[in-house]
Each structure stands twice: as structure tokens, then as C-alpha cells.
Amino acid sequence: MLELRWPSFTAAILRLIDGCKNMRELKQIHAQLTKSPYIPNHDAHSLITRLLSFCALSPSGSLSYATSVFGCIKNPNLYVYNILIRAYSSKIDAHDSEKGSCRSLGLYKRMVGDGISPDCLTFPFLLKECARRVDTDTGRAIHGQVVKFGFGCDIYINNSMISMYSARCSLAHSARKLFDEMLGKDVVSWNSMIMGYLRSGNLDAALDLYRRMEQRNIVTWNSIITGFAQGGRPKEALQFFHEMQSAGGGIVRPDKITIASILSACASLGALDHGKWVHTFLSRSGIECDMVIRTALIDMYGKCGAVDRALEIFRKMPNRDNLAFTAMISVFALHGFCEEASSLFEEMEKLGMKPNHVTFVALLSACAHSGLVQKGRWYFDVMKRVYSIEPQVYHYACMVDMLGRAGLFEEAERLIKNMPMEPDVFVWGALLAGCQMHGNVELGERVAKYLIDLDPLNHVFYVSLRDMYAKAGRLKDLKVIKSLMKGRQIRKEVPGHSMIEIDGIVHEFSVRGSSEVRMEELLFVLTCLGGQC
């Protein structure tokens, strides 16, 4: 083949590069090219550019190899620069430390230094990397460059900038400013702004835009459903799902992203009937039931109490990743099946699968709820030593919870003292709960007072202290705390509530009653049941 002459030779090599399946094949071609004397100069450039595209953009490519190929190009043009900048924006490799600054920016500076001006495609790539890294300082600098080079009216670039500002929760207002000043807004502009509000927790602002927009697409629906499901308003997420199916004559059909989000909403509601309906809908829809959806199904069935069905789906999965394992382990942990959680973890280890920080949250909380202190200590150690996972503040909270429940207050306090980070309210709250459980008023009083100082408007800590005093018969202190609560107007504002699904409708109720559940009737039934027990 190397005997072939231009142009068929070059065309054949280009076809070979396009047909590459992996980096090994590509490297072989690259090696042959380097040795070949038959390539005219202007062909060499197009060949090396194609090589670069493969390494930089193909899923089986390699960013480090792309960087070295780029280094071989003598006078890279705008197209070549854009390829590598694009690769940095979306590809993540071993050298891509999440905390590092944008690598594409260095390339951009070099390009401008070479006297090459960016075009309208350069900026979306640059901004995407800033968004991914939540590096809004660099993003702002690039915003300046956009204006300087006269691209302030490009809709793609403006949309990219909205997403970039939206990546940082505190900058939703910067995104909104751009959004308001944009002339030709399209559906992506609206979606990006809505996502900015959803990320920053301002669900009502997102809802306002959603209601006002003229055309919605699948991304709009999926974003608003996901945002509400994750933002603690899963009931509304379900409503959006129904709205989606009745809107626009069913032009926009749910896809697998919709299904994954809606299952997560069902999971947090404990809405088993809804979840089952979605499962049936999924089977009939022809939507591919991929690993993500199966994991969401495991979570949904597990959180709705159908552990057997969750396990069945897990066992029938054609392939499982560490997320699927973690979801199943979490289901076991939630229901107090510590043994099952542990043996699934062992299965995971045998397969050489890497558990992550979430896996250990599940394992540690399973140990805490089962009172398996020895095992919990062991997992905490394995996490650090074997898997090099730095314990986060919520791992410490699990450990303190476990030790507190076991009454091991000295060890719990020692652990808190030696934490590498500042203990948060969950850590102290776990210790307080342990004190309350064991009637350790001396320590509990100290912790509760500290927590009240830290978060003086949170009623939970006052109530704990009050109940501890009451139980210990410390009437004088009880009086003091009660008057303190009265003086500060501390009340249990939102009573603890539960939810129940009846005939596919999710009802919320609490001891104080409910707007939806007829309490007299409920009490009557309960009284009757009580007689039978």
C-alpha cells in the first residue's frame, strides 16, 4: 500500500484514519506516515490534522496523544487550534485535575499570540470548559474577549455564556443580565437560564420562565423535571411529567432522560404506584432500558419499600457499574440489611470494581443503624487505606452517628476533635442524637448549646435540649429553655410529615392533620384497628 502514489495514497490513509477503532491502530498509521517519503507537503498537513481530530475528539482517542500530535504541527491554523480547544472543553483525562484552571485558555492565548484571530466556534469551546470546571473568573475574561472580537451578538456564544455563568450558583444574576439583553433568544437560551435558576436553588424563578416561554423542547421538560426532583419538590416534578404528555399534542415524547428523572422523583416520594406505572410505560415505549435507568429503577423500588423487586432488577442487569452496586447497597442500608449490604460490597471487590465515597456512606450508615461498631470502624479504615478515599464530613457524621448510638461518647468526641475539616451541624447533630438516646445530659447540653449558637433559628436543637432536660427531671433548666424558646419565637414551624400514595395520588399528612386526608375518618379507622391489635 505504501507504494501507492498521491492522490490515491493520501485518500486511502484518510479512510484508514477514519476507520480506526482504537489508539493502537492510529499509532501504527502515525508511525508509517512518519517513515513514509511519499507524502507531498500540503497533504501532510491534512493527514496530521485528521490524526489530531481522531485523538482529540473520538471517544476512543487520547488527549495526551492529541497534545503531542499538536506539538508536531509547525504552524497550526485556526482549525487545528479549535480542534484541541474543543477537546479540552469536553474530554477529561488523567491530567485533567478538576480544580485546575482551564487548559484551553493557555492554548487560546498562544493562538492569539501567533496572530490568529478566534472565530465564532472558538468561544463556545472555551466557555464550555469554564462551565465544566466552574471557573467563572476565566469565563468572565473570555466574555471580555468575545466583546473585543465582535461576537457579542452570536446566539451560540451568548447561550454558552449563560451556561457558563449558570454553572456557579451565585452568578445566576449575571446569566440573567445576559439573557435579558440578548436580542434573538432561542429555546436553548431559555433552557440554559432555567437550568441556571434550578442549579442555584431558585426553583420559582425557573418556574416563572418555564411558564412564560413560547416553545419548549425535550430539554426544557427534562431540565424542569430533574431540577424539581432534585430540588426537593418531587411532587411538582410528577406534575410536569403529566403536563409534558398532554402538551402540544404529544409532539415531545419522554425519553430515557425523562424516565431516569421521573423515577428519581417517584423514589423520593415513595410513590410506588407511580413508579410501577413509569416502569410499565418504559417497557411499552421502546425506550432503551440502559444501565442508568436500571439503576434508577433499583433506587425507586428500594426507596418505595420493594426491596425484592430492586434486587431482581439488579440481578438481571446485563452489566453493572459501581453506581448500580452502590444503589443496591444503599437500598439494603436503608432497610437495615447490613449483612446483605456487606456481601454485595464483597462481590463488588471481587469483581475489581471501585467503590466510591457514596458506597461508603451507605456501608457506614448500615453499620450505624445495625449497631455494628467494629465493622463500621473497619470500613472507615478500608476506605482510607485500600481505596485512598479521603473521608468527607458526611462520612464523619456517619461514624459519629454510629458511635453515639453505641454510647461510645469518648471515641466520638475524639474523632470529631481529629477531623481534618470543620465539623458541620450534621456531625454535631448526630452526637446530640446519641446523647439524647442515652440520656447523656452533660455532653448533650454542651453540644445543643453549641448548635443553638451556630444556628439560632433552627428549632430542632432547642427541642432536643428541652426534651433532655424534661427526661432528666431538670425542671429549672427546662423552664429556662422554654422561656428562651418563647422569647426567640422558636416553634416547630414545619411539622414532621409523612406521605402516602392512595390510588396513585400522593397525600401529605402530619400529626396536626392534612388538607387532603380526612382526619376524623382516619382516626376512626385507626381506633378500630387499635382494637384488633
Next chain:
DNA sequence: AACTAGTAAC
């Protein structure tokens, strides 16, 4: 060769 959307825990 461009911009927006999914699963596990807290």
C-alpha cells in the same frame, strides 16, 4: 467542527 437535559448519598 458550536450552546441546554439522566441514575447512587448528603
